[in-house]
Amino acid sequence: MFDMSTDPPRKTMSQLRRGTVGYCVMALLGRRERYAVELVRELAAHQALAAGQGTIYPLLSRLRSDGMVATEWKESPSGPPRRYYSLTDKGRASLERFRGEWKQFSDAVDTFMED
Amino acid sequence: MFDMSTDPPRKTMSQLRRGTVGYCVMALLGRRERYAVELVRELAAHQALAAGQGTIYPLLSRLRSDGMVATEWKESPSGPPRRYYSLTDKGRASLERFRGEWKQFSDAVDTFMED
């Protein structure tokens, strides 16, 4: 059972993340390469975009098969090996395009939300 | 077939709409009551939030069973009767809450996209 009074905020935020998490990950990878657990930690820092491993691994897998990111295995200074992800040129182009779509979209929603 | 070069934008935008269309509809209903086809037309005006009847009718049905909106049948000056939707107090509270979540979320995405 949940908070029945209004609307569970968890679910709402989860829906909002749809379609954006991938591009936020790509934005991070555009600066420097990272591995999956690192990405999870950095997303968790911005509360609204917190996404667990169950979201990140399938997401990275999709980005990879779409050619948006490239991967490379590297040994860790302490622990099991890590798979590092970096943004490809195709990924960079896709991200650039998203920036425009995001602005258009968020401006539209802002318009509706302003009373 | 589609544009294979990068990413079909249609699909991206469709994902972005998730979770927001409902609240945009509620925002409209917060000002004055409207019927479904009217809502479809007003959303279509803001291109980024265009949603067809296949989206709107199930959405309104959900909002209704969640107690966010109330409905009332009214005769049309010309044509079949219309079902008018209006925002309930519960809907108003939920919308108010969403405004905060939306700001938090869009600020977070903006942070990632700036660079």
Add this chain to the structure above:
DNA sequence: ACATAGTACCTTGCACAGCAAGGTACCTTG
């Protein structure tokens, strides 16, 4: 040498909103 803990990888099954396409009924007009 071996158990324990920590880190990192990944998969499975489900939930649910948006959507295209298809279908019914009412009213007006010629």
Add this chain to the structure above:
DNA sequence: CAAGGTACCTTGCTGTGCAAGGTACTATGT
């Protein structure tokens, strides 16, 4: 009384996010 417009609604599919569960490698303590 047929044709066209308006308004209602449903069905089946898709894709993404998520919790939960599972494997493997390394370091540490005894």
